[in-house]
Amino acid sequence: MKKLERSLSLTSVVAISIGGMLGSGIFVLPGIAAAKTGSSVWLAYLLAAICIFPAALSKSELATAMPSSGGTYVYIERAFGPLFGTIAGIGLWLSLLLKSAFALVGFGAYLAILVNIGTGLTQYVALIFLLLILFLNILGVKKVGKVQIVIVSISILSLALILLFGLPRTSAELLDPFLLNGNMGLFSTVAFVYISYAGVTKVAAIAGEIKNPSVNLPRAMILSLFIMTTIYVVVAFVLVGNLPLEDLKTDIKPIYTIANLLGGSVVGYIAAVVGVITLISMANSGVLAASRFPFAMARDKLLPDFMSRIHSKYLTPVVTIAMTCFFMALVILFLDVEKIAKLASAFMVMMFILVNACVVVLRETSAQWYAPPYRSPLYPFVQLFGIGSGIALLILLGLGPLVAIAAILAIGFLIYFYFGKNATRTGILRKYGHRPALYLFYKRKGKGQITYRNNQTEALQNLDGKLASDAGVVVPLLGNETSPEMLVEIAAAINKRDKIQTVNITEVPNQTFLDAMVEESPIIASLERRISQLAKSKNITIDFEAAVTHEISDTIHELSNQTHCDWLVMGWNGRAHSGILVSNPIGWLLTNINSDFALFKDVGVRHIGKVLLALRPGRKDKNFIAVADRICTFYNASLTLLHIVSENMCEQDENAMRNNSLNLLKKVPTNSSVLISRSNDSIGAISNVSAGYDLLILGTPQKDNWLSVLFGTGKDKYTEKSACSVLRLTMKDH
Template structure:
């Protein structure tokens, strides 16, 4: 059973199936899809579509676990809420901090810098540090204010950016299909366990982020129905779009795809639409990055809010705005950290930790599914349940462990240090609470 105090959150329930589906699409289709098609093709060539199918199956296994967990809670916090309920406050504290800081803040700062670098094409002044900092303040401050004033504002922004990135991508796929050369789709590289494994580790990161909108559990209408439907529709749409983009990119660029590893879609757009194609896809990239930031600032502060609500984070983070009914302190705090890291940059090692963090959190959520399945639900409470007993959660767990095994020793060591550091903070907080 999930948190019974969820009814006391005083948040507005504004997120339905359409909004959650679009939020998942928006959050999953980020900056990676504008680069990954070439990186995957370098490893597997035209056979790269196999990796998409493999990753699609794997992400659906994990998503099924999230659907079961999400349908059982009406509280905010998402993956933190699931893990804390299953394994207690210590596991909840680690999940909360590993996720919002390790997997979100750092990636937001990276996206903001990528956004500034992309816009330098139109605004060379962003090479200047002062203008760059002002730009970061405008972006983080503007999106934070939008979300503080109303969760509806945040949802509408997500819906706008979701359509704003999807329409150009769909146009590129539809028009680009007529430029495909069949010879470019011939398999010249044989898929093996090794090359599929290495490619899947990279591509899997392009599917990460679908769980972020579930952090708004306290603002989701009828979660028993909305969460499973939103997850299934969102991920299905993402998989179809990814496959179409990969096919068009490979089919148009063929053997030259390796020469366009930094911006394969821009290269395709240049061939399909001429000189205006680069501008066309650049605008889509900017909208995609803004949407990713907007989705994070909409959802991740709810994890901070949930942690504060349960006494694992400073109490101020659980404050609700008296007029707008949003966790405004948590939103301001989260956006400010993203701004700080964006300004100072230099966090390459932290970016590696962010990737490993997401996998650890997914593993925790799958284990939570198994634990809470044993606890059961009241007979009167009808919630979504993953079919096949423990089979799917165990398969999902095996997949995550397999992906983690592909991390380098340095990445694994960084993750261990990260967990040890937050464990020390947790037990220090417990000692201080007893003393005072």
């Protein structure tokens, strides 16, 4: 199968993104929005852009991580699982459907200026052109899409001329009142116009065709959002500065009205023509995009199979195209313009809340395959702002849209529980989520299993049964270790038995067949050779295996069960812990495996001659000292037992602590000493002392702030500030 050619430049992507936004948001919506807030409507457009900015950054990150996956539906399903994928697919379908219907209503109003069809017949004219769009999409007419850039260029040029002549004529009198319904009126208008910017993220669906997507995709989204924000804000300002609010608030063709005022009837007719072609183009592309969501859901076994049928001749999803157009017709006939806009905004706000949440879930779970070349800045604060502002906007939209969203949630649940039994994927949150999140969303299945695309659930077949059942230490290698050899060495130093089991684990998305990944790669062959050389040079017994899995935590858990090991030893980047709602695989393992657990942060130290053991009161001192002693014996290193105490500790207590520590150290043969440091800054003290050592051994830190508790985003500050390599030990009560 050929890959899509990466042929789209930054300019092309910006044009496509602008095309996704330019339409009913400026040609239809401003007048209705102005009726809600007054001349501050331009500020509402600006604030809406700020609220949607986090979603643009989040979707840029998601798209560069999954550049060929196809869009928001896949991201949400991958993070939250098929249940939320079902709800998201329905929500996205409805938001695009409503936005396209809204464009057709506006199209009818602009066409009525050019053709004498009567005001009451505009709905039926919209339905006639909807029928035309239906046939264009079924026939797969590609040339219609190719004129998008031309249409966008004409529209922007027309709007620029309106700004050029309209700004100097702005009247201060017409700008009063600024806030027609106070601050709440302004904020509810922000929610109302939110849909105007929804198209900014559409280009994520074509990330597989963009040149250098990790750079050009986020740039295109940000640039197009900035350009369209400028256009929306300034055009809205010109409209309220030139047209009386009483006239504007019932006007669904404001661009024609302002053009007619500034340049006369001929210019007005030209603006009407531009409105007609812009809005019909937008409606057509909306049907094209919307019909793909139920089609994709049917292919994923979340909707009936007949919805995934493709026309034998035209190769288009005829069933979902017809279904989309049918529901658009119902919307045009039975909903007024304001309700359509409100519902479209509500569904899009809900989707963008989930998009921001996807980034939080995927980052915090540290899924091995999730490695976006572009990462959203100011994480997680940008995402939390996007989620919080989205929830606020949903509330401000009023009861009607909230009821509609509740109905969609209910329909999504029903569809999932009827068809979801056929779904072949699981979400990242289900794999690594902590209990509060799981009780909210999922009931976790049994451990140690892999679900294949053919819906067969089997044991971990990629673990071939040749694992060393008497291995004292298991070392999962995930490919992100600074030095696999050094990690295995540390495992050998901890080991109390004869054998060590190393397993190179590759985690792939659920969409990928495991059978396609089982062939041994040169990288794995090289790693096996290096581990074999280490075993010979250190005279230790090491068994090496390779595994491919969809669920890395379950695979490591199964490793621990099959080998009955004493320790799991893994590489580590310093993440302190897991949150209440989501966890990284390490966080899940900490609470689920039965063996002791060691995390090694390698800073590049290759010779360990001095070991520093930092103990906190209440830790299992004897157990920690025993492990430190084995490491020192392996490396022929010295051991220093460190205590950080308060500067106010009395000398008598300090001497008692020193004597107790010396008594503990007498039981080990290693050359050892005790160091007591007085400091009220334990992190800074350990950092300073660690500069004189090669390895720092610590216990598991405790959670420290609300953000870390909820999302697990904190770093182990002791590890982060340490000047040497760090080994963090978690010992279970056996």
